[in-house]
Amino acid sequence: MKQFLIFIKKEFAHVLRDRKTLLILFGMPVVQILIFGFALTNEVKNAKIVIMDQANDIASQQIISKIRASRYFEIAETIHSPQQIESAFKKGNIRLALIFPAQFNNNLMHQHLAQLQVIADASDPNNATTLTSYISSIIQDYATGIAKTSNIPYRISPEIRFLYNPQLKGAPNYVPGVMALVLMLVCVMMTAVSIVKEKETGTMEILLVSPFSPFKVIVSKAIPYLILSLVNVTSILLLSVFVLDLPINGSILLLFAESTLFIITCLTIGIFISVKTNTMQLAMLISLMGMMLPTILFSGFMFPIENMPVPLQVISNIIPAKWYYIIVKDIMIKGLGFSAFWKETLILVAITVVMMVISLKSFKIRLS
Amino acid sequence: MEAVNVKNLVKIYGKDKTAVDDISFSVNQGEIFGLIGPDGAGKTSIFRVLTTLLLPDGGSATVDGFDVVKDYKQIRSRVGYMPGKFSLYQDLSVEENLNFFATIFNTTIAENYHLIKDIYVQLEPFKNRRAGQLSGGMKQKLALCCALIHKPVVLFLDEPTTGVDPVSRKEFWEILQQLKEQNITIVVSTPYMDEANRCDRIAMIQSGQLLSVDTPANIIKSYPEQLYAIKANNMHALLKILHEYNQVKSSYAFGEFAHISFKEPKFNPDQAVTYLETKGLQDIELIKTEVTIEDCFIKLL
Amino acid sequence: MSEIVIKTDKLTKRFGDFIAANEITFKVNKGEIFGFLGANGAGKTTAMRMLCGLSIPSSGQATIAGFDVYKQTEQIKKNIGYMSQKFSLYEDLTVLENINFFGGIYGLTDKELKTKSAQLIDQLGLQLQAKKLVASLPLGWKQKLSFSVAVLHEPKIVFLDEPTGGVDPVTRRQFWDLIYDAADRGVTIFVTTHYMDEAEYCNRISIMVDGVIKALDTPRNLKDTFHANNMDEVFYELARSAKRSE
Structure with a gap:
């Protein structure tokens, strides 16, 4: 155990003393999140919407004024027939339509439940999800507001419809995507490089010629990166919640548990690469080309998988980032629980176990 | 019992690159045993087989009675190894390196401090300095400390003095002598022929083959010819002329002089002086000289 | 008096407070082998870098092949050859490719290259290895080849940084034969080594301790001055007082 601890301590010293790597390690996720975040959120401000108010009562008016006050939306026009909605969207500059049914306030007051409809232009799926979530939260905010003053659990349920791209195919929701990307990079590349570095500098020789078992060498190499990656996950989430105003809708604990699983998957891949390569250069190349590219291409983060040719769709199934991306989206955005993605979790576990067995089998207790 | 026993050892890389070609020798307990040979002779391969880092392709070897293939775990906890390249963590301090290796080998600095004390006192002023910022000689000493800290039965040092200046080399060998007195068996390799005399016994190796194994004194004694040292006003010309002189068996530069031997044991060296003078050389000095290990090595090539 | 090709006067290099080379003054003649x-850590590498035009001195003067180390570094580089133990040739190129590459960067014409490389390969007896990768050659051959490549463009001076480290005794002597041949052709040789017997092969040697040249003379005179039997003793006498290392 003492051996283990000193090894981990040493590993931290390596990371913490290499200022440049450290900067990349912790600076990269921040920069990525901010670049992705602001590049995509700029548009969300003052998005043009149309409103069709069939109720025209106190509740609908109050919600409309709340929307008008928010910095995200700009009410372009008020319309009166469903046909006008379509033509408004077709003009292209309208992102979202909000429809209050007749008797909106009545339903709310008497049945304690009112419905309204949100129609979003999903041709830019990321934008659509962001806008609908903003508008939903404004509406929820109103409902909880009046519920608080009167002690009655008023609920307003927005019925959301997406136009043009109803399944939000390949919704490039960048936070889960960046998380997958950053974890992949940190875990796979850093572990692979740090192990291969010991081979290159010759310290691996000395470690092998010691009673400390090679298996333990590997495990203690991986642990610091597990911890560092969790730090990265935390910083990404903090940024997305507090800087980008993207809430985490599901369980944070679950999110961290799944992230830990994905980190372990990545670590095993990193270890596998390090076992198979002898130079840092090669390890880096394989990590970048062999892992980063497929992550970007096949995780669904950048390009919708459904639009790909079948063989590529099949390939995408072995990319761990794809499953992690789905899980994170489910937790963060949809706010779903474990029952929704136990299958994806199982697949990740399976990939991890397979990789672990392969890398442990191919790990050599000697040189070459 | 022998500390190291190597029997018909063969190591082949790839298809046909024979690095170690049927080498056998043994090292007695408590002796300093030198593997003498140039780069690429196969010294490192032998070290790696003995430290269980490589599997032999033929033959067998034992270290402290344990087989290098079967009992690799036992060997790993009994030997100290200092690879040719500086193999410590450059970004850890002197003390951190030592502490790390002590812990990895299940011991503490305090426990075996007596072994490294003489070396470590020189490092102590720099104990908080990162290993990467140490001088060549200091790095060497730190690496030796790290290899010694678990009180190994056999210490393997692969070219510890390569690229090190003569003063530091001398110091290093004095340290090894002290370790020998602590009853640690030392197997050391070097490309410097003059260091052979510092070993109890040596194995001369070239191109994966064993040229000779014996004490340095015996190897020198077995040199078959009388060796002469010769010099003249123009050394380069002298060497060229000696090369073409049909009485000469071998001739080569050797420091200030050239070393030569003659084909006929009864040959009168004065004849050679006369011959060289007719070739236009002046200030010729020809004297009998002692054979060195380097002469023996050249002879065996 | 023969032509002077290296001339330094109080050449100094400082790194902050640290004086790596302190007022180095010496002259080297054409065709001389200078050890x-x-x-x-005595400052050899620093001094050599300044002489090769790779590092600008902090103070002092030096001319290499008649060119100033401050202003004419480009001309210096054209007139010198360099070889070190660490980097010499590209291992993943063949013998011929290496010769052509290094000849090429020194501006040799195709015709010159052709005759020179044939000559060189002949001289070294590498006919069978010409199309093999340098990596497959034994170290001694690599070093001989690398020296020949360093003098391919007929430089006035060639700098050799520990050229024979780890080379077997026979090949080491063959290497020195090449050095002598080059010196006979008028090439000035500037060489560092840790083999003290090789120091004896030099016409003159200087010994640097803690950034200062402590001794400079012929091997014979140095041995007489220090009442030593060999260069090893001279070196030990001078260097053991060294305070610093690298």
């Missing part, structure tokens, strides 16, 4: 000795 540049010193303990690890």
